[in-house]
Amino acid sequence: MTTSIIILLAIIATALVATTWRFSSRRLSLPCPVWLRWLVELDNPFTKTNRAAFIVETLDLAPGMQVLDAGCGPGRLTVPLASSVGPTGRVVALDIQPGMLARAQTKTEAAGLTNVAFVTGGLGEGKLPANHFDRAVLVTVLGGIPDRAAALAELFGALKPGGLLAVVEVIFDPHFQSRRTVAGLAIPTGFRERAFFGHRLAYVIHFEKPNGGEADVQATEPRFL
Numbered sequence: 100m101t102t103s104i105i106i107l108l109a110i111i112a113t114a115l116v117a118t119t120w121r122f123s124s125r126r127l128s129l130p131c132p133v134w135l136r137w138l139v140e141l142d143n144p145f146t147k148t149n150r151a152a153f154i155v156e157t158l159d160l161a162p163g164m165q166v167l168d169a170g171c172g173p174g175r176l177t178v179p180l181a182s183s184v185g186p187t188g189r190v191v192a193l194d195i196q197p198g199m200l201a202r203a204q205t206k207t208e209a210a211g212l213t214n215v216a217f218v219t220g221g222l223g224e225g226k227l228p229a230n231h232f233d234r235a236v237l238v239t240v241l242g243g244i245p246d247r248a249a250a251l252a253e254l255f256g257a258l259k260p261g262g263l264l265a266v267v268e269v270i271f272d273p274h275f276q277s278r279r280t281v282a283g284l285a286i287p288t289g290f291r292e293r294a295f296f297g298h299r300l301a302y303v304i305h306f307e308k309p310n311g312g313e314a315d316v317q318a319t320e321p322r323f324l
Contacts (some may be wrong), residue, residue: 115317129153148258149269155179157303161185164233169222170240174203181212189214223249227257238267242274251288258308
């Protein structure tokens with residue numbers, strides 16, 4: 100068997116497995132397997148709103164900010180987020196798969212970044228500190244969370260008053276959530292929609308935690324930093 104045939108068979112096998120995962124994910128809450136991380140590691144050339152640089156640009160980040168990369172995967176956004184907030188800022192990279200966190204950590208170390216904390220876990224588990232983050236991002240993650248209401252409630256509590264949550268969705272993702280669905284989950288939690296970029300099949304939507312939200316809750320220091 101020639102090398103070219105072996106490569107072709109490997110590509111076909113990978114495509115079949117990837118397709119199987121995509122269809123299975125429509126019925127079950129299955130995160131992207133670590134060995135298929137390349138599917139989510141690169142920017143999609145067909146959707147501007149899913150590109151890391153565009154997403155980060157919309158966040159209006161400043162040095163010293165505290166940012167949550169929820170469901171960070173292999174760290175496609177973790178590195179640019181950490182670079183944007185500088186050494187006085189901090190990024191918490193949260194993911195349920197240790198293998199994904201290991202890949203993200205390798206990237207941040209290669210970039211010479213030391214302002215990232217890596218946390219194994221999922222949203223809704225109560226691991227996030229109250230009133231701590233200036234920004235939080237959910238990039239093609241929300242639809243894969245079993246209890247989305249609990250996840251958004253934890254995000255709301257973890258953001259500072261005036262903080263922003265960016266939800267990114269693209270139709271190519273098997274867990275795609277429509278704008279109406281996302282807003283229907285976020286707004287009852289207490290968020291208000293602040294900005295929308297893109298179109299109904301690929302978009303970034305910003306939700307703000309209103310100033311005065313949970314004013315009686317004091318900010319807490321995260322246990323994992």
